Amino acid sequence: MIKSRSLLLAIATTCLALIGAALYLQHVKDMLPCPLCVIQRYLFLAIALCCFVGAIGDKPRLGAGLGLLGALGGLGVVGKHLYVLAHPGFSCGIDPVETVLNKIPTATALPWLFRADGLCENAVDTLFGLSIPQWSALWFVLLTGALVYLLVRRQR
Structure with missing residues (x-):
């Protein structure tokens, strides 16, 4: 049986890899992130942080529970x-959400990661037949399932 800490570390690593893939698409393939994409990045990072802290701390179920909240939020955004x-x-286009996102400290300190410059309706390029938001939805579903599994299974 998979240990909780190992699965939490795997989830955290997966979320960080997804952020790496998003940065590749942004900086190499010139796909500008929209406000909803940036919010999803924040949520993937939140899941990674919660799972990592849960894996190294005393309360893996707390990390899984907080990570699950991030995954559910991600499902809503995607x-x-x-x-x-x-x-x-x-369209979500140029709206107040973009303005607010681009002015928060993380976006001003790390614009290469958190600046929203694209339009949500432009995310139509596909990768293996799915658009990037569809891939994001698939990953949020898988992460949600893994975190629910961690919370409902018997502790060992």
Whole structure:
């Protein structure tokens, strides 16, 4: 049986790898992140942080629970992103969310990671048949499932 700490570390590593993939797409493939993409980055980082702290601390279930909140938040954000893509003409475009996101300290200190410059409706390029928001949704579902598994299984 998989140990809680090992699975939490695997989840944290996966989230960091997903951030690395997003940075590759942004800086090498010139796919600018939109506000919803940036919020998803924050949530992947939050999941990674919670799982890492849970894995090295005394309370792995607490780390899994907090990570689950981040994963559920990610499902909500990516759901909105998929809605925007499914309904042409509906846009998150230049809106107050982008302005707020680009002015918070993390975005001003690390603009290469957290600056929202793209439009949500432009995320139509595919990778293996799925758009980037669809891939994000798939990963949030998988992470949610893994974290729920950690919370409901018997401790060993």
